[in-house]
Amino acid sequence: MAAETFPIGEAARRCGVKVPTIRYYEGIGLLPAPSRTEGNRRLFDAADLRRLAFIRHARELGFEVDAIRTLLSLQDDPDQPCAAADAIARERLADVEQRIAKLMALKDELERMLEQCASGRVAECRVIETLADTTHRHGPFT
Amino acid sequence: MAAETFPIGEAARRCGVKVPTIRYYEGIGLLPAPSRTEGNRRLFDAADLRRLAFIRHARELGFEVDAIRTLLSLQDDPDQPCAAADAIARERLADVEQRIAKLMALKDELERMLEQCASGRVAECRVIETLADTTHRHGPFT
DNA sequence: CTTGCTCCTCTAGCAACTAGAGGATGTAGA
DNA sequence: TCTACATCCTCTAGTTGCTAGAGGAGCAAG
Incomplete structure (x- = not known):
């Protein structure tokens, strides 16, 4: 079964983040580069959306991008x-x-x-x- | 009795804010322009320092400058x-x-x-x- | 009176977005 | 199939909230 995916606009709407902000987060490595369609459009999965929502909340709480990066590193490398x-x-x-x-x-x-x-x-x-x-x-x- | 005043460097040290940041806050109108010495140096009083410390805390908590402005307006115009x-x-x-x-x-x-x-x-x-x-x-x- | 610190203004840079130009893609209707 | 229109792409430039540095003046101590 193919998991559900979302184009950037819907990801933005669902997470309460603006479209360019998502691309920005990808650019600075907070969000992994998602898969793309034939036509070069980004496709986000549920895990991406959860991560994105987390980043938004953390930013709203005033955490710096670097702090968020370390928080996410706890998640990403549980074996560290x-x-x-x-x-x-x-x-x-x-x-x-x-x-x-x-x-x-x-x-x-x-x-x-x-x-x-x-x-x-x-x-x-x-x-x-x-x-x-x-x-x-x-x-x-x- | 003349109230105690402080040059910008000491104000900065006491409030945990950098010197240029204080000038910046003055520039954008968060902090009233303080009095000056003969030699054109800023002199802050205790009220200025309290206000400055408040701004710092609020910024650390992630409030935007505009939000802080409205919070301070409660203080400044209690008669509104x-x-x-x-x-x-x-x-x-x-x-x-x-x-x-x-x-x-x-x-x-x-x-x-x-x-x-x-x-x-x-x-x-x-x-x-x-x-x-x-x-x-x-x-x-x- | 000069050494050295603090202050002044001004301009330029950085972080974290945000908006817009210019162009390709995807989709729904005639 | 053709066309209209939303959505996407990349890239560059602007905004906010500082922060650092140049270049110069003020002041206190020796």
């Missing part, structure tokens, strides 16, 4: 030395946890503002304070 | 119609909640991999599946 995979996963995990913490703080603040708004008062906004620097001390400051 | 502020905050909140959900999923998967690694086995990696598209359906698909 455990220590290497561990290091990559550990590093990504720390990053992810920090992001979550900051987003939670921001969420709380936005909710507080919405509550005040609901009660008819104009909120004094403290969004700036919510992301106050607790994690980025890399020098001797006063 | 409540409905407008509410809409902005609500939209940002939805975004933030989605990000958190996705990051949580990714976190779980990375932790699962680290556990397997700890127990000596090579993890089969499912990072791709963890961000499977539950939120981005904008067409009638099969």
Whole structure:
């Protein structure tokens, strides 16, 4: 049985990515070069689409292409030395946890503002304070 | 009492932002133009630094400059119609909640991999599946 | 007063797209 | 079969959000 394949336009629609972006990802090696038709058109399979959707989500979350590349390398080479995979996963995990913490703080603040708004008062906004620097001390400051 | 001020280099060090980036933010209007010395050097005050740190965090979280602009507008114009502020905050909140959900999923998967690694086995990696598209359906698909 | 650091402006480059020109392909109807 | 029209192809150029570097001025210490 021949597996289902999709032209680039439908891949784009399904994954919420623009057509040129897909070609771009292929160009920089994030997405493997898909098979082609007689007429030289790309044909993507389900695995390609899953990978593409993953890339889109990761980019939306603010991961750099290089970070995504290492994340995908966990997937692509499950046989790489455990220590290497561990290091990559550990590093990504720390990053992810920090992001979550900051987003939670921001969420709380936005909710507080919405509550005040609901009660008819104009909120004094403290969004700036919510992301106050607790994690980025890399020098001797006063 | 004259409030404490800081030259651009120290502002950069304190906020974890590069010097040209600060000038860039000023250029695009994210940061108000600070006062200057006789010799034409920028002097930032504590409020500027807080704003700058906020921008850095928000950028790290993957917010676009425009999104940050609207977040800061909540701060800058607390007197804008409540409905407008509410809409902005609500939209940002939805975004933030989605990000958190996705990051949580990714976190779980990375932790699962680290556990397997700890127990000596090579993890089969499912990072791709963890961000499977539950939120981005904008067409009638099969 | 000069050595050396920080600052200034300005221009050019990079990452990650995004849009458009110019042309080939694929498909559906007359 | 012919033609209209969407979709695809490659390639180049533009956009956003920085980042690095040239060339020069300001300032503090010895």
